[in-house]
Amino acid sequence: MTRSAGGGAAPKGRSRRNFAGTRPVMDDVARLAGVSKQTVSRVLNDNPAVRAETREAVLEAMRSLGYRPSRSARSLASGRTRMLGVISFDAARYGPASTLTAINTAAQDAGYLVSSIALDTADRDTVVQAVDRLSAEGADGVIAIAPQRRVGKALAEAHLDIPLVVMDNALGDDTPMVTADSRGGARLATEHLLDLGHRTVRHIAGPTGWTSAERRAASWRETLEKAGAEVPEPLVGDWSADSGYELGRRLARDPDVTAVFASNDQMALGALRAFHEAGRRVPHDVSVVGYDDIPEAAHLLPPLTTIRTDFQEIGTRSLRLLLARIDGQANMGATAGAEPDTGLVTVIPAHLIVRSSTGPVRA
Secondary structure, eight states: OOOOEEEEEEEEOOOOOOOTTOOHHHHHHHHOOOOOOOOHHHHHTTTTSSSSHHHHHHHHHHHHHHHOOOOHHHHHHHHHOOOEEEEETTSSSHHHHHHHHHHHHHHHHHTTTTEEEEEEEOOOHHHHHHHHHHHHHOOOOEEEOOOHHHHHHHHHOOOSSSHHHHSOOOOSOOOEEEEHHHHHHHHHHHHHHHTTOSSSEEEEEEETBBBBHHHHHHHHHHHHHHOOOOOOOOOEEOHHHHHHHHHHHHHHTTTOOEEEEEESSHHHHHHHHHHHHHTTOOTTTTTEEEEEGGGGGSSSSSOBBEOOOOOHHHHHHHHHHHHHTTTTOOOOOOSSSSOOOOSEEEEEOOOOOOOOOOOOOOO
């Protein structure tokens, strides 16, 4: 049942014009609709306490006057700027870029603008400056795409006084975190190759200090150990196709290498080229699995088996959690996943996408 609010319908016969003779303001709307300015404010902010007929009268007055509420008017009415801040790192990479796009789309649907700061370095001073800037701009809350451990440490030391949601990095307090299931994804990739009969799986890991790279490497190792397979030393790349190519050339020289799991698709792409140049056929001689399922993965030769990360869901879920924090909601339970269930961790599952770059080991 809808609760009633003050004010009534607009008096009949009243001229629907701009009483001030200039650009219509909220007072004009209130006068024409025959309600208080506070009631107009409630309608602007979708307050459910306003009666349906009163809401329609206010909306009709807005239409008649050509009234368009300014962002500052909404801010004064609600105590919010309806602007959110996003801090991102390495924003040119597929994952962060896709997540940022999802955040922007979800924010727009919710009636918010997004102010984004893309940082090239992850040192404490740079992170603190970004946080201070967003606070000064009046951001209602901040989402931090924080893929490196030192970023998480810097955010923890920044002491934000506005709601914060972090991706990939637990801050050790009551800050919600949204993360892809890197451990589960790496397990799926490694088990897939072992199930095809490969005695072990070589790993091209992401750079040290990146939480997703460390989780994937740890899960790859644990899966091999659980299967009783040999655990070779991982080769560490930098997420680029160039590093995958150079490391792939090293692996291609070893005839015992029959299966490779790369920590992202770009490094897997570089490895594919290295194996091709060395005359090692994929998947006849070497099976290759990537990670992330970039749009190009299905169009490589051969099409790449990979782990799909739902960056759209990660961005959307982060935005919802931030809005819930802004609204003061506390019901933010964790989803099922491989990460510890602290009540503040949301884990987005990973999925194995099997294509033509993997196959049974040859006898």
